[in-house]
Amino acid sequence: MSASPSQRLKELGIRLPPPPKPAGTYSSVVVDGATAWVSGQIVLQEGAILHPGLVDRDLSPDLAKEVARRAALQALGALAAELGTLDRVQRVVRVAVYVASVPTFTRHHEVGNGATELLVSIFGDAGRPARVSMGVSALPLNAPVEVEMLVALTEA
């Protein structure tokens, strides 16, 4: 994959969303040396949570996978706003996917693929992170999915 991430975004017709405003006392992105930590992202649309509730009760796993993709895209929007470009992303190191779901739902990894398939489409193998996926009892504002991301950067 020789195209830069910003070129790949264009090729894929993907526009980064504007950076989210933190819903509390935290930073959307903290850069520590060559590492960027992106806060857990939940997806709002026109001020309301997109597809709220518990997965496999209030929304389908397929919708949850799409929300995971949107949350990852939002993480990239936050990162681009902080760094001025996505082209400093050397490697997506870790992605955590928290899925608000009923105890009978056990396909959290498929929801998580919504986030990481997007990352691979943009960054190639550098977008294939270590990952953890799990079911949680609920998420802030009744979001169905929260995605946290850790990224290794090249020099500014």
Next chain:
Amino acid sequence: MSASPSQRLKELGIRLPPPPKPAGTYSSVVVDGATAWVSGQIVLQEGAILHPGLVDRDLSPDLAKEVARRAALQALGALAAELGTLDRVQRVVRVAVYVASVPTFTRHHEVGNGATELLVSIFGDAGRPARVSMGVSALPLNAPVEVEMLVALTEA
């Protein structure tokens, strides 16, 4: 904010709690290069969990926010005991706030503010971390809140 963290603690009238004893096979703090990882902190008082149970069933969100504050303070106590001072804290990089709560509770971010508002009061903007907050099914010893912290350090 020109005062050092230890000066700010004095100004705020905050005394750090003694470092917690690990309740199992782990270290309270691991320093790896210029980064300190603080284990998940739950709050005990006189040997018993402070405000045990699930948030929004056994304790109010306001009490849970106060427990989050206490857990963050305990993390700082653990850090100070390990480093000999809080003045080596360059930046609080990441805070994770795990809230034991019923599936209908969706204000985990407000509970999390209990931890990060304290950090900002002590460290200023350097205390505004990347953050993730979520509802979990339960926590060790029936604690209502667990707070994990990652800190960037200046040279010893």
Next chain:
Amino acid sequence: MSASPSQRLKELGIRLPPPPKPAGTYSSVVVDGATAWVSGQIVLQEGAILHPGLVDRDLSPDLAKEVARRAALQALGALAAELGTLDRVQRVVRVAVYVASVPTFTRHHEVGNGATELLVSIFGDAGRPARVSMGVSALPLNAPVEVEMLVALTEA
């Protein structure tokens, strides 16, 4: 503890399992500089989840502790496959133990000891990480325990 990790494994009669195949779009291990991130590990045996279900309902805490040990061992198998050896492990920095469990179960830390007691037996004090343990609503494929690991490495 003067023996190398690979010598300790022999002394303890422990054979590392083969590296797991990622069950989705992620990497089992990502090495970023001197740090290795190991994806959340769940334990399968002959293609099926070992002791599936929720802890304290479908399996005992003791069995869950054994699954945590197996998951940690699997993380080491993934690490050894990536690095060619465990002898580059300088320090286990952080372990996260996610326990799928009913809301009345509150001994997640004892389940977590299954993972970290193994690490201490192999790496000595270098295997005593910062740790976070919690109860989650469910895990991928109905696994009872998922273990995530962060390791500091010596130079190659």
